[in-house]
Amino acid sequence: MPELTYSRVNRDILRTLETPGRAYWIAVALLAAGVALGGYCWGTQIQTGMGVSGKFIPTAWFAYITTFVFWVGIAHSGTLISAILFLFRARWRTPVYRSAEAMTVFAVMTAGLFPLIHLGRAWQFYWLLPYPNERQLWPNFRSPLLWDVFAVTTYFTVSAMFLYLGLIPDIAAARDRATGWRRRLYRLASLGWRGTDTEWTHYSSAYMFFAAFATPLVVSVHSVVSWDFTMSIVPGWHSTIFAPYFVAGAIHSGLAMVITLLIPLRRLFRLEQFLETLHFEQLARLMIVTGLIVGYAYGVEFFVAWYSGNPFELSTFLDRAFGPHGDLFWAMVVFNCGLPLLFFAPRLRRNYAVLLTVSVLVNVGMWLERFVIIAVSLTNDYLPAIWRKTFHFTWVEAGILFGSLCWFLLLFFLFAKIFPTVSITEVKEALPEPKRTVTVEGNA
């Protein structure tokens, strides 16, 4: 980035925060309408009962839990990019990590909705929390669902703090240029950041600490989510490979989502200078790795089902591949394992259209993966008498899923106009130091 200077960085990045145009408002309005639709559907479900969704016995978990796992998965690559790559000093992460981190937080916020939407009595959700009460009623600490509550809330707290910490110097930079409500907001949010050496020292060590703290969470949270399934005795769920398999899958889907979000963002906010093809190439390479891990996991599951000699397990896996929902399984294999292999070809991984298409399809494939594991496994468990393999996807479910996507995008859109989506601080770190004689706009 030879022609970039500190002032240019400030100007270019903070420009993205300027008063938005008409297109932005239309987009926000549409997304808000989508969220409202989702809210209406959820209201209908609460009013009428869970029967308005497509669930039944034996498939008592269906689209909501699938989507929950999907969003938790999306959340993971954000931390991977921001924390793990930070620790490994992967310089190419700099321009993308802020978006990835924001995506993490919003994905967790979206994911967190689904266990509530999924509850038969959503209004009693707080019973899942261990709060002191006079009846001494505590939640069941043996239940993986409770571990889930802890894992997801911990992950949300840490990733939100990590995002915020990294934002502080940038907010301060924005504060110095802003007026009106933005100035008041930034002043409050920058916590009085002045950019002194002591502050920078503390900032650096805190950032390092959070990076180190968040890194194991990437592994642990999705492992815990996978235990929702492995701790059960449902054939197709009860498997020791799930933790690494889910973590790899989470990163796989997270990378795909980062690419899916960044390509339009790059165009929209004219960030071509910061987000170069190289960055996308690195992400694509990482996707090849995670895709191969996921493919390996698929294979191992089948091998173990056969090798264990467990007839229930084998029946479930045969049903998964060749049963009435085999098409979903094969779609998932092609999308998640097949398509990322295209990125072995440099021409393809540098082509934004290919990148975007493959990423979107990987996202679809990862949703299908969770659906196949969760819903399809349940249709074929121990007693054949209760097998029931027809799904009825309802409009309420579709509305809630669509609403949740809108919710996620809306949060991202609002964030992108309020906070810098590319880290000013870290971009500057990568630049040669300016000469002292040059007047610097802003003091960050």
Added chain:
Amino acid sequence: MNDAFNRREFLKLVTIASTGTLAACSPAPPQKVIPYVIPPEDVVPGLSYWFKTTCRECPAGCGMMARTREGRVVKVEGNPEHPINRGALCARGQAALQGLYNPDRIAGPLRRTPEGRLEPITWEQAEDALVALFRFLRQERRNATVALLTERISGATEKFFRDLFAVFPAGQVIQYEPFAYEALRAGNRIAFGTSEIPHYDIAAARMLVSFGADFLETWLSNVECARAFADARRRHERDAMRFVAVEPRLSLTAANADAWLPARPGSEAALALALVYEILRSGRARLSSTEAARIGQLVANFDAETAERLTDVPAETIRALAREFATADPGLALGPGVAASGPAATALQVAVNLLNYVCGNVNRTVQFGRGSNWDRVATHAEMLEFIERMRAGRVDVLFFHHANPVYALPPTAGFARALQRVRLKVSFSPFLDETTAQCDLILPDHTPLERWEEYQPRAGIRALVQPTMAGGFHFQSRQAADVLLRVVRRADATLSRPFPFENFRAYLENEWRAVHRAVAPEQSFAEFWRSAVEAGGIWREVPLRPVRLSDAVFRFDFSPALAVHTERDESFALLVFPTAERFDGRGANRPWLQETPDAMTKIVWSAWAELHPETARRYGVSEGDLLKVSSPHGEIQLPAHLTPTVRLDTVAIPLGQGHTSFGRWAADCGPTPLALLSADVEATSGGLLYGGTRVRIARLPVRRLLARTQLETSQHEREIARVVPLAELVAGSVRRDPEPRLSLYPEHTHDGHRWGMAIDLDACIGCNACVVACSIENNVPWVGALQVDRGRHMTWMRIDRYWEPAPEAQPIGGVTPLETHFLPMLCQHCDHAPCESVCPVYATYHNHEGLNVQVYNRCVGTRYCSNNCPYKVRRFHWFDDQWPWPLALGLNPDVTARTKGVMGKCTFCVQRIRAAKDQAKDENRTVRDGEIIPACAQTCPADAIVFGDLNDPNSRVRQLSDSPRGYHVLGELNTRPAITYLKKIRRSVPDRHPGEDG
């Protein structure tokens, strides 16, 4: 002679008579649950009171007890002391409660306006109209024909109606039952000179052969038969009973047989005669040689080869069966049920009688003198005669008393059309059924749970029906007999002498004075009456009345037995069959009967046509396709159900649906096959020809919802329902299957009680009685066909049914005989319950007595427990339950009704455990074994379910649980269920070894 007046005249009469008292409306019924200001001394809130009565859901007449709370019936159960059912009830009996509280009951008397509408009137108006009518008929139109068409009645009730209708110069009472067993009556008359339907001692038989008698479902007295069958099956030693079922479709009864012989429809008589032939030929008959020779001559045409040609059953099998049956001491052959009532039905019954006779079973297992008398029930031929009279305008006034012939007779009989020629039609039905909907005056009677009646199901039993709660609680119904008594006295003062009674109860009591004098003159009458009402009637052992073979049998023409359709063509035999749940259709408006899955097909809320998959392939039909089934007499459209349990040349359609006017739940459930039947009668007996019709089928390009609670029929070699051969059991070589005993957590200690259950799969007949009993006891809601199809049925108990090809069995007529496994599935109350550890809020946990407890209040509805339950017995409340008023009045107040969003499941009837423990505590003792009986076990006719304390080494449940036949379903998962299943016993089937005299 009838031109003197017409229908208009009658209507005018009814209208004018009632306008006079228009203002005098009856007061609103008291609404208070219990008036506490002056509390009644005999009702303590919170305590249950039991009233013994008699089930009137079918003519079998089982003893029933109604449990009432705060003046309302909340549950009915079998009367344990009653000789017929000994405490059990079938699904239909259990659902009687939904007849009582059915929201589609007629609210009060109705009258047809001149415009043809039905308008509500008061009871005063209604009675005034009847009084006017009675006066008119007795004084002005003495030649008018007045008839009462009633269900089967007996004892004092019958006498009452007979006497009452005798006040009209041309009055008559006709008893009508859709299943009137004409062939049994005629066959017995021909063979033994009596039309009595004998008592069949199934329990004593060592070999049972049923020729289309669905005795575990509807035949004669299904609960009684099931009880006896279970008793016989419990003999596991060398005198074990073997059972062979001959019928073209695997009915629930045949599914319980050791061998199912899918003979051609209508060929059963040939098979029975061939058995007689072979037994006589082999010299095994227990007869004098002269008699043997005479009978031999009679059956000379029916050698095993002829029978093979007619029935498809190999001659070898017939000979083996003959050998086995002849050596069984005693054996028992049972004659035709409804499905086998074709043109050869009487021939079949005569053949069955001969078969029993030559083997010496008559007067042993076939007991005349102890049976039931159906003489006064009209045969179908008599009904047709009556219809002819109606059509000719020779019936002026027709009263209906719990009979619905417009629905239950085939349309070809022309009842509905003939009814229009009847000048005045009066119905006492509590429901607006098809017949009542055509009536001019409707005076809703009480349901059997609100009225007085006497019923004599069979010789020696005088059962009482008594009100178990006050009538008129929501519907302004009045007992028909009470109304008639009042009317007849008001109509004519001279009739006060023969009918001096205030109400029917007084009449009944008076009638029983004679009974008292005959039975227990040493007691005071008050004492006798009280004890009879408390016991639900009186019964005594009746002596056998031995019969001898009548000479008429030697003149009997067996040619209908030879007239079997054996050609292969494009026509199918139509098999019309009743089912255990739906009977003749009189329970179709009970939602729980509609939602109870058919025992074999697991279909709910619909009629269906059964096709063999191979037939279906030939016609390009798949499951749920709409079929057009047409006979020369009519045509119906209904969805196809593909099943390997029916012959390739047969289409089987159940009775019981096709109501056009019987309430919301009876509507839109598919057609009735009656529309396909001919108007002919069976020549000898005058019976309705349920069988013998040929039909054609065509696929229509439409699919229909055919909701089933179970879709998969095979257990995929998972050994869920297990079997043990009888030989191994007798040899004592049966050992328990090993199970893991691993645990990370400390074991539950279960101090005090540890509740458990044992379910004997060899006893279970799959009849669904437990399913309905459980649902009624535990306020389980029904959800309708669409939700069942979506997998949201709510039953806490279900009967899983699996089919496997029967080992070593050869296909007969292209059909592979199947071995059926019924597996009652309910919460297993596991020690290591997979559901408990995954619940995040402890809504389900293991209590110290071994119950897996579900706390509805704590449940947030994650449904993880259901996913993790390998038995899938947990039921999630997808919606708020619907209890249309007044059905909610019948809810069990001891069981929490669940809200939407929570999980429910079997509790082992924890409310009953609680009640028994409270009782024991009050009496300062521990709970006795057998004191707690969950609803399912209570009603099981086969006594297959035993509940009790596993900690008590002497308890029945503990002893059964320790049986070598015991195993745990999915025990290999280390769930350690509290329910032990006892393996089904595979009895060697007679036709497997080649005969030594073949």
